[in-house]
Amino acid sequence: MDVTLLEATQNPEELICRAARNDYMEAFNPELSFEETMETVEGDTIEEKKATLIGHLLRHGHYGPFEHAQATFAVKGCSRTCMAQITRHRHVSFDVRSMRYVSFDDVDPDDVANGELVVFPPSVTDPDWVGRKNKAGSVDEETVEQREEIFADAVQQSVQAYQDLLDLDMPPEDARFVLPLGTEVNIVFSMNIRMLMHVADMRAAADAQWEVRGMTEDVLDLAAEWAPITFEYYNENMRNRKNRLAP
Template sequence: MRVKLLSHTNDPEKIVAAAARCCYSNDDPDNLLESLTDDRVEKFLSKLVEMKHESPFEHASFTFSISGVSRALLAQITRHRVASFSVRSQRYCEFKDADFVLPDSISRDPRASEIYLESLKNLKSTYDSLLEFGIPKEDSRMILPNAAETSMVLTMNARELLHFFSLRCCSRAQWEIRAVANEMLKLVKNVAPNLFRRAGANCIRLGYCPEGKMSCGKFPTLEQILNDFNERKSNQ
């Protein structure tokens, strides 16, 4: 798995801060932008986060290269609809390099690894034979597994990224998309630390876990803190 930040909106933090100020000011946005010092940007953004005024975060976009990931990950990540994807096509690209994802749960188990790798080899050879027999790539690929590696260019704006991280950095997310999300978070924090200061799984943002019975236990669930609050109140 390789995740890189290819590009992003210039001056992302300043742009978001200027956009947010535009809502509450009679000044023109370009003047607001010019008048913003780094210090004021930081203060302004932390206030935005506190007030949950998220829409200005949409003005900053981030574009990633993601490669060496499974088609299973692809199926999950493309379900995020407020995002732009360009994905290597199995209809147009021959699957040549036989790169497959190997989950830890399988690599740790020698018996499992053996049949898994054997099976992958077998189906890659079937894929190659199908192509040789003249079967089109778009049909030959039917034999390719979820484990087959792919790569993509992905663009999301900062607001959608906050949402994406809240779901996909959670320990309930699948390991592969969680690893990708954590890498993405690291990369955007480098270039826009104030935009993503409280970014992460829902528990990081909310202070409690919204997953109910499925909670990992690191944070109290909403039910727990509400019950506690109500109990205490009725005892007073």
């Protein structure tokens, strides 16, 4: 899976600070320079002032200003299972590659057995992988070989059946019903920083599934480059906190 930042609000933390100063500064005026807007905020440099104000907002749960800065991410090759999890978040905007208009008629079913088109969970090949509801911890090599054979056969047959149905002129929107939940999909999604922190609370947590957790970790890494003060604070002080249901 690849996650990239497609587009994002420029100077997101300046925008957050301006919005917050609007709330607290009697003489706030959008014509003021950013330096003038931040004049009475504690700190020797403008970066320190931003860190003071953003830290204050996050510490006090004043999350409204974080809704003004938005980022758009492109995800290539996550499973439809992962898609079902991330699309539960109602304040995120999504575009998902259509399986009504895009058909996988040129994929060789033999390549599917080697990991093309369908995501192979790590528990297929890793004997030490521990997931939720595992009855045992590690398994032996023979068990892993059996898992791999069954999994590869099943997804290969499923894609073969899909292509046979397309050859019989079945519409892609109906033929897709035989494809596995692991079938890859590309997604573009946009969210503001407040929502990004909420999604990270839910999906980068230890109880989230490995794939959506990996996706969210990648989103967080990109977010940390885009809005460094906010996500440094989030990573150091807010992640893994209790009572994380709704910031």
